[in-house]
Amino acid sequence: MKAVLASNNSGKLTELSALLAPLGFDLVSQAELHLTSAEETGCTFVENALSKARHASRLAAMPAIADDSGISVDALGGAPGVYSARFAGVGATDADNNNKLLHELVEFTHPAAHYFCAVVYLAHAADPAPLIATARWDGEIIAAPRGVNGFGYDPYFLLPDLCLTAAELTPEHKNKISHRARAVAELCRQLHDLQDG
Numbered sequence: 001m002k003a004v005l006a007s008n009n010s011g012k013l014t015e016l017s018a019l020l021a022p023l024g025f026d027l028v029s030q031a032e033l034h035l036t037s038a039e040e041t042g043c044t045f046v047e048n049a050l051s052k053a054r055h056a057s058r059l060a061a062m063p064a065i066a067d068d069s070g071i072s073v074d075a076l077g078g079a080p081g082v083y084s085a086r087f088a089g090v091g092a093t094d095a096d097n098n099n100k101l102l103h104e105l106v107e108f109t110h111p112a113a114h115y116f117c118a119v120v121y122l123a124h125a126a127d128p129a130p131l132i133a134t135a136r137w138d139g140e141i142i143a144a145p146r147g148v149n150g151f152g153y154d155p156y157f158l159l160p161d162l163c164l165t166a167a168e169l170t171p172e173h174k175n176k177i178s179h180r181a182r183a184v185a186e187l188c189r190q191l192h193d194l195q196d197g
Contacts, residue, residue: 002026003121004033006056006066011151016065018175019184023191027065035059040082045069045118046132048082058125065187069117069180071153073101073141075108084152094152101153102143110140113157115166115179119187131190135182139166150174 001024005013008031017027030037038055042048048068057064070084080087080101088096105111114136121131145155147167154166166174175181 001063002028003063003065004035004056004060005029006038006052006064007031008037009151012067012180015171015175015178015180016067016184018171019181020065020188023188023195025065030056030060033060040068042068042082045082045116046120046134049118049120049132050122050130053120053122053130054125057122057127063124064122065119067117067119067180067183069115069183071101071113071115071157073105073111073113075111076104079104098145098153098156101141101156105141105143108141110142110158112138113141114138115153115157117179117183119180119183121187121191131187131194133183133186133190135179135186137177137179137182 003025005016005027007013007029013027013029020027035056038052040048042051045068049066052068053064053066056066068082070081072078072081086092088100116136118132118134139157139159141156142158146165147155149169149171150167157166159166
């Protein structure tokens with residue numbers, strides 16, 4: 001089934017395509033279709049994911065999948081949260097956002113943090129019963145980057161049980177244990193039930 005992924009992030013497209021392939025999904029990014037991005041005005045990850053999915057589905061006239069995810073740090077009251085992608089301002093790069101995060105945490109040692117992901121599926125833009133799945137991934141922030149895989153805050157997100165950052169995991173390993181992997185696994189379960197129903 002062809003569906004539009006409401007994201008311009010190539011990392012997300014790669015991860016979600018791999019996770020959804022077993023269900024027969026063929027994801028095309030909104031960037032490939034030259035669609036504009038939705039404004040992220042929600043206060044929660046779920047609100048933003050739904051807004052992005054409805055926008056992309058309406059413009060592409062096809063089913064849509066969207067996720068909104070980010071990192072929350074306890075010492076910062078949950079920030080960056082829904083502002084993770086633009087923590088250092090609109091148009092910020094991963095390096096900009098990471099530098100701002102480290103600056104905000106200069107007084108802390110290995111502060112607790114978690115990634116959170118909300119992923120949604122809409123059969124069409126006006127779908128009144130979207131499928132919604134959420135998950136979190138606990139870790140802590142370190143002061144120096146480690147690893148070359150992943151994107152975003154991954155080089156600074158340490159998984160204490162593994163003694164590895166998210167950026168040190170292979171893509172295959174990350175796709176089994178990350179916040180996005182867990183949320184998408186739950187979405188896949190819901191989609192499977194929908195297909196069987």
